[in-house]
Amino acid sequence: MYSLLTVAWGVMQDALHRKVFYALLAFTLILILLVPLLPTAEVGVQLDLAREAALGLASIMAFLMAVILAASILPGEMGRRTIYNALSRPVGRKIYYLGKLLGVLAVLAAALILNYLVILAFLAAKFRVFSPGTAKALFTIFLEGAVLASVSMLASVHFGPLVCVLLTGLFYVVCHVKGDFLYRAMVDVSNPGALRGLAGFLYYVLPNLERLNINETVAHGERVFRVGAAELLLLTGLAVCFAAVFTGIGMYVFERKDL
Amino acid sequence: MGTVLQIEGLRKSYATGRRRPPRPALKGLDLEVRRGSVFGLLGPNGAGKTTTLKVIMGLVRPDAGRVTVLGRQADDLSVRSRIGFLPEQPYFELYMTPRRLLTYYGRLAGMSSERIRERIPYLLNLVGLGDVTDLRLEKFSKGMLQRVGLAQALLNRPELVILDEPSSGLDPLGKIEVKEILDGLRREGVTVLLSSHQLSEVEEVCDRVAIISGGENVASGGLDDLLRSKDEFRVVLAGPLLVEKPLLPPSASWSSDGRTLYVKRESLSRVLRSLIDAGIGVEEVAPRRMTLEEFFLSRVKPAREGEDV
Numbered sequence: 001m002y003s004l005l006t007v008a009w010g011v012m013q014d015a016l017h018r019k020v021f022y023a024l025l026a027f028t029l030i031l032i033l034l035v036p037l038l039p040t041a042e043v044g045v046q047l048d049l050a051r052e053a054a055l056g057l058a059s060i061m062a063f064l065m066a067v068i069l070a071a072s073i074l075p076g077e078m079g080r081r082t083i084y085n086a087l088s089r090p091v092g093r094k095i096y097y098l099g100k101l102l103g104v105l106a107v108l109a110a111a112l113i114l115n116y117l118v119i120l121a122f123l124a125a126k127f128r129v130f131s132p133g134t135a136k137a138l139f140t141i142f143l144e145g146a147v148l149a150s151v152s153m154l155a156s157v158h159f160g161p162l163v164c165v166l167l168t169g170l171f172y173v174v175c176h177v178k179g180d181f182l183y184r185a186m187v188d189v190s191n192p193g194a195l196r197g198l199a200g201f202l203y204y205v206l207p208n209l210e211r212l213n214i215n216e217t218v219a220h221g222e223r224v225f226r227v228g229a230a231e232l233l234l235l236t237g238l239a240v241c242f243a244a245v246f247t248g249i250g251m252y253v254f255e256r257k258d259l
Numbered sequence: 260m261g262t263v264l265q266i267e268g269l270r271k272s273y274a275t276g277r278r279r280p281p282r283p284a285l286k287g288l289d290l291e292v293r294r295g296s297v298f299g300l301l302g303p304n305g306a307g308k309t310t311t312l313k314v315i316m317g318l319v320r321p322d323a324g325r326v327t328v329l330g331r332q333a334d335d336l337s338v339r340s341r342i343g344f345l346p347e348q349p350y351f352e353l354y355m356t357p358r359r360l361l362t363y364y365g366r367l368a369g370m371s372s373e374r375i376r377e378r379i380p381y382l383l384n385l386v387g388l389g390d391v392t393d394l395r396l397e398k399f400s401k402g403m404l405q406r407v408g409l410a411q412a413l414l415n416r417p418e419l420v421i422l423d424e425p426s427s428g429l430d431p432l433g434k435i436e437v438k439e440i441l442d443g444l445r446r447e448g449v450t451v452l453l454s455s456h457q458l459s460e461v462e463e464v465c466d467r468v469a470i471i472s473g474g475e476n477v478a479s480g481g482l483d484d485l486l487r488s489k490d491e492f493r494v495v496l497a498g499p500l501l502v503e504k505p506l507l508p509p510s511a512s513w514s515s516d517g518r519t520l521y522v523k524r525e526s527l528s529r530v531l532r533s534l535i536d537a538g539i540g541v542e543e544v545a546p547r548r549m550t551l552e553e554f555f556l557s558r559v560k561p562a563r564e565g566e567d568v
Binding site: 002006007014017080082084086087090258259 | 273313316317318319320336337338339340342343344346348349350351352354363364366367368369408411
């Protein structure tokens with residue numbers, strides 16, 4: 001446990017010395033503050049639009065941060081050979097891998113908490129409203145970031161950062177369209193059997209990341225659909241299960257890799 | 260004297276492409292390192308030295324063979340807390356300072372904060388970096404990074420220290436300091452396994468060596484035993500040669516000082532008789548001691564020629 005936390009702490013320290021971390025964070029926070037410049041609408045709608053835009057920006061930041069950090073840590077350490085110094089200690093590879101992922105998730109959580117505080121302050125200053133409910137959307141953004149980070153890190157055991165980012169981007173797109181596109185491709189009898197089979201396989205194997213997107217619901221004040229504790233628990237379970245599967249595969253592959 | 264490291268029949272091949280056969284790096288390597296020795300692992304580039312060290316450290320999985328370190332299997336994590344490792348050309352996160360870096364590695368090694376705090380100044384002074392404890396590593400030269408690497412390898416007071424090219428990038432003064440550190444480790448009874456290309460360094464600090472060529476151990480043993488020639492003798496004359504050089508067999512050769520003769524075993528008695536008949540006094544007759552370079556070439560060249568065939 002101590003080794004796990006030490007490795008995770010090392011990732012957080014490392015992230016704080018990366019320009020990409022500050023660039024993404026600063027870019028997002030500045031854009032959130034610029035949301036009032038969007039085309040005006042009625043006051044009530046304006047608040048909803050501002051919340052939706054801010055959450056959308058936070059999502060983009062979180063996904064980029066999770067994917068870029070997770071994609072670059074292991075290849076960077078293997079390329080620079082700093083991994084030898086760490087793995088020559090009594091630290092198992094599984095612990096090392098898990099510690100790196102936990103570190104990425106801790107950085108992501110810290111960035112999202114900062115986003116939350118900025119969004120709260122911004123909404124309070126601009127609209128005189130207190131919107132603690134945005135935390136729910138930021139939490140599911142974190143869950144989706146965790147799934148993406150676990151995929152990106154799994155890919156990074158064998159591929160370089162650029163390929164990992166591209167693969168995870170593809171994963172993100174497919175997992176967001178699976179409920180619609182993949183489902184239709186699977187059930188459409190006019191499609192060739194192989195295509196229907198592939199679509200069906202992907203439909204049942206891949207997570208439906210669109211399910212984790214509650215930005216719109218939260219932005220509109222949960223007037224139509226309320227996101228309760230049971231729903232959040234279900235979404236957490238979904239994300240944890242998929243992240244655990246990808247992390248488990250990643251640890252297995254990493255443990256067998258020649259460094 | 261117990262065995263600290265035992266390698267038996269170690270094999271490892273690396274994939275070279277989908278349609279190409281794997282390239283063997285180790286072909287049944289056997290090696291034994293005894294407790295308290297400073298053991299040199301020698302070999303030309305691509306001989307398998309670094310792969311051997313990586314297998315010992317669990318960084319590479321062998322295809323076959325057995326590696327026992329300090330009485331346990333090499334993949335047993337608990338044994339790593341008793342080993343120190345310096346990889347070839349070590350590199351670190353450059354935003355760190357030596358103090359932070361050693362603290363991080365100390366924590367990974369499971370050391371207590373108190374013990375880490377105690378070891379850091381001692382080690383940094385030992386490697387000559389006592390005055391730059393809190394300077395970022397990005398300001399360090401290659402040689403200074405090598406010294407940091409040496410400090411991190413000794414952090415947990417290891418029983419076995421594995422050093423891959425420890426003098427790489429060091430200036431002559433740094434090399435002398437490394438030699439002094441190795442002498443200190445030897446005095447403390449620490450076993451050192453040292454991989455190096457620098458034969459003079461190995462000859463100075465090691466008491467046992469193994470030469471690896473083509474993934475196999477082609478020679479190993481005590482340095483004195485290995486370098487003492489079994490079929491050539493050194494004959495030292497009692498004084499400068501005042502008479503004409505006697506007629507000697509063609510296998511005998513004079514050294515540049517004119518007082519020493521190198522003679523093959525089969526010619527030794529004839530040469531001695533010729534010298535005595537000519538009234539030349541003999542001070543010493545002893546097996547010739549080769550330099551490590553001569554011995555290395557004598558073992559590596561035939562092995563390579565065998566491979567070429």
